[in-house]
Amino acid sequence: MSPRRSYDQYCSAARALDLVGDRWTLLIVRELLAGARRYTDLHADLPGVSTDVLASRLKDMEREGISTRRRLPPPGAAYVYELTPRGRELLPVLQALGEWGQAELGERRPTDAVRAHWFALPLLRALEGEGLVEVRLEEGDFHLYVGAEDGPVYGDGPASGEPDARLVLDSGTCEAVARGELSVTDAVRGGRIEVTGEGTLAKALREG
Numbered sequence: 001m002s003p004r005r006s007y008d009q010y011c012s013a014a015r016a017l018d019l020v021g022d023r024w025t026l027l028i029v030r031e032l033l034a035g036a037r038r039y040t041d042l043h044a045d046l047p048g049v050s051t052d053v054l055a056s057r058l059k060d061m062e063r064e065g066i067s068t069r070r071r072l073p074p075p076g077a078a079y080v081y082e083l084t085p086r087g088r089e090l091l092p093v094l095q096a097l098g099e100w101g102q103a104e105l106g107e108r109r110p111t112d113a114v115r116a117h118w119f120a121l122p123l124l125r126a127l128e129g130e131g132l133v134e135v136r137l138e139e140g141d142f143h144l145y146v147g148a149e150d151g152p153v154y155g156d157g158p159a160s161g162e163p164d165a166r167l168v169l170d171s172g173t174c175e176a177v178a179r180g181e182l183s184v185t186d187a188v189r190g191g192r193i194e195v196t197g198e199g200t201l202a203k204a205l206r207e208g
Contacts, residue, residue, distance in 0.1 A: 035152035131164030164199025
């Protein structure tokens, strides 16, 4: 395998971009923050990426110690990709990048793809505390591990157990939160987010 191109600059930002600056790499990291994912799942949730590019990026990430590949035991018997501890350290990088990019979102364009779990990172930025939060949108359900220091940051579908808080909101409200135009607290106060649950997070959101 030929070596990756480098900026050849003695600068930590340049060194970081040597590893994760290629197109699609950070979006693959975003998907793997949900935990182990199969290649087909990654391809489905990265609309626009070619199979060749996705395979190449995954090989590069494995070589650089950002992700690993392992085979599931039977009856699954499929290969899955997941982040290494080094790869999970990119969460605050993605969060900072997402916060910086809020102003670029604007209104959703007709050509824009969307997945429910893409709202996980902006909601994580907006929530404080620790606990499991289930989010219900028209596009689908997902859950967040607020304050988690290790393991998955979010997951598709409802929470496997009873969440500390359950949030029900429409896409317009979620998009406004993602753009930084509306805080979760104000949305709860204004009746735009319904909060249920008896956990500390739910009570804190209701009390505002």
